[in-house]
Amino acid sequence: MGISDRKEREREELRDRILVAAKALFLEKGFEKTSIRNIADRIEYSPGIIYHYFRDKNEIFHALHQGGFLQLMERMKVLTSVRNPMERLKAMGSIYVEFALENPDMYDLMFIKEAPIDHVFNSEHDQWKEGGGTFNYLRSTIDDCIREGHFSGHDSEALSYLIWSTVHGMVSLSIRKRCEVVLPIRQDKIVVDGLEEFFKILDRL
Amino acid sequence: MGISDRKEREREELRDRILVAAKALFLEKGFEKTSIRNIADRIEYSPGIIYHYFRDKNEIFHALHQGGFLQLMERMKVLTSVRNPMERLKAMGSIYVEFALENPDMYDLMFIKEAPIDHVFNSEHDQWKEGGGTFNYLRSTIDDCIREGHFSGHDSEALSYLIWSTVHGMVSLSIRKRCEVVLPIRQDKIVVDGLEEFFKILDRL
DNA sequence: AAAAGTAATTAAACAGTGTTTAAAAAGTCT
DNA sequence: AGACTTTTTAAACACTGTTTAATTACTTTT
Numbered sequence: 001m002g003i004s005d006r007k008e009r010e011r012e013e014l015r016d017r018i019l020v021a022a023k024a025l026f027l028e029k030g031f032e033k034t035s036i037r038n039i040a041d042r043i044e045y046s047p048g049i050i051y052h053y054f055r056d057k058n059e060i061f062h063a064l065h066q067g068g069f070l071q072l073m074e075r076m077k078v079l080t081s082v083r084n085p086m087e088r089l090k091a092m093g094s095i096y097v098e099f100a101l102e103n104p105d106m107y108d109l110m111f112i113k114e115a116p117i118d119h120v121f122n123s124e125h126d127q128w129k130e131g132g133g134t135f136n137y138l139r140s141t142i143d144d145c146i147r148e149g150h151f152s153g154h155d156s157e158a159l160s161y162l163i164w165s166t167v168h169g170m171v172s173l174s175i176r177k178r179c180e181v182v183l184p185i186r187q188d189k190i191v192v193d194g195l196e197e198f199f200k201i202l203d204r205l
Numbered sequence: 206m207g208i209s210d211r212k213e214r215e216r217e218e219l220r221d222r223i224l225v226a227a228k229a230l231f232l233e234k235g236f237e238k239t240s241i242r243n244i245a246d247r248i249e250y251s252p253g254i255i256y257h258y259f260r261d262k263n264e265i266f267h268a269l270h271q272g273g274f275l276q277l278m279e280r281m282k283v284l285t286s287v288r289n290p291m292e293r294l295k296a297m298g299s300i301y302v303e304f305a306l307e308n309p310d311m312y313d314l315m316f317i318k319e320a321p322i323d324h325v326f327n328s329e330h331d332q333w334k335e336g337g338g339t340f341n342y343l344r345s346t347i348d349d350c351i352r353e354g355h356f357s358g359h360d361s362e363a364l365s366y367l368i369w370s371t372v373h374g375m376v377s378l379s380i381r382k383r384c385e386v387v388l389p390i391r392q393d394k395i396v397v398d399g400l401e402e403f404f405k406i407l408d409r410l
Numbered sequence: 411a412a413a414a415g416t417a418a419t420t421a422a423a424c425a426g427t428g429t430t431t432a433a434a435a436a437g438t439c440t
Numbered sequence: 441a442g443a444c445t446t447t448t449t450a451a452a453c454a455c456t457g458t459t460t461a462a463t464t465a466c467t468t469t470t
Contacts, residue, residue, distance in 0.1 A: 161398070162406075164374070166370060172317070173366075193366070
């Protein structure tokens with residue numbers, strides 16, 4: 001049936017347009033301040049139509065959420081070419097921070113915003129599994145470092161969490177504007193500077 | 206004038222009741238989901254009254270925000286009795302994490318939530334100055350550590366930011382429920398475990 | 411004690427929100 | 441061309457933060 005094929009295609013097209021509009025608006029004005037009517041306006045449809053493609057506003061959030069993980073994972077792919085595990089670990093940190101600073105709103109969406117957890121985490125084929133995959137990759141990289149004699153006396157899982165937290169902490173304080181006041185001068189450089197200090201520490205472990 | 210004294214007292218009493226109600230509701234259902242009408246209901250006044258005590262909803266947020274910093278600073282006072290700067294630094298981390306885990310919603314309010322920055326930071330006699338004071342105390346503690354031969358080759362400001370970020374990262378990932386999925390088993394222990402790993406690292410610097 | 415003046419409090423309205431409903435329009439099939 | 445589906449919409453519901461003018465309560469003055 002050619003017709004239902006086209007219908008299916010058109011359906012997906014509109015779904016995509018909703019997502020594109022929603023993403024643009026979320027990144028423009030934030031999740032909370034973007035209304036269903038705003039999204040509908042932008043794609044020149046009535047608000048109601050959106051509920052034929054997403055159960056509610058959170059499901060739109062969820063869809064974008066998944067896209068963010070795909071983006072981040074894409075960037076992580078170059079790490080396979082870094083053989084030295086300590087170098088790989090540091091490169092991972094750089095990529096993570098770079099991604100966060102270049103896509104602050106997407107990062108916010110993925111790691112900071114309090115999302116209706118049911119929607120974000122409960123579904124089966126969830127990209128958080130991939131997010132977890134990224135975490136597991138961090139863990140296995142750290143395991144590799146341990147095998148090479150680094151981080152002796154550490155628990156790899158807790159250490160992984162610590163290291164993830166360190167980069168997350170720096171970018172999230174920056175994104176949520178908690179350093180502008182405390183560090184009035186070097187606002188924009190502080191995350192990169194902090195990461196540098198972090199690398200200095202890692203080099204000694 | 207006894208009468209205007211009483212009036213002043215009554216005014217402050219009602220202001221307090223609004224704050225108490227708002228805090229309870231914020232911690233119950235979150236900032237976004239708490240409405241002015243909810244707060245008014247709880248104190249058995251009409252919604253309009255709240256605008257005679259606070260310019261808008263954000264100013265209520267702001268008032269609570271300040272209270273949080275006072276609480277945290279209160280806890281930090283015991284640190285003056287810890288002479289060894291490295292021990293003081295670690296104790297500071299413990300207090301910070303303890304405060305965050307015991308008052309997750311207040312911590313959220315203080316360090317995670319995106320607040321209307323104008324209100325939160327622009328006022329003169331702002332508790333963020335005290336928050337900044339806490340950060341400066343961290344910095345001076347780290348300076349003390351450096352004077353004792355620790356952290357050689359590090360920039361103290363960037364290092365302070367890094368260390369703050371580390372503890373902030375751990376508690377904020379926990380508060381915003383990003384570890385439940387990645388670390389399904391040790392959810393509640395992971396922050397404390399991570400802090401332990403952090404201390405192990407600090408002991409070597 | 412009664413009138414005047416001031417401060418505290420409210421009801422009502424405005425423009426916006428997410429979401430649901432039933433009706434209308436458009437497209438497809440017999 | 442008429443019956444049947446799907447897509448789309450307008451309208452409504454119960455909320456939201458905030459502002460306004462009106463009302464009530466209280467204090468001061470006469």
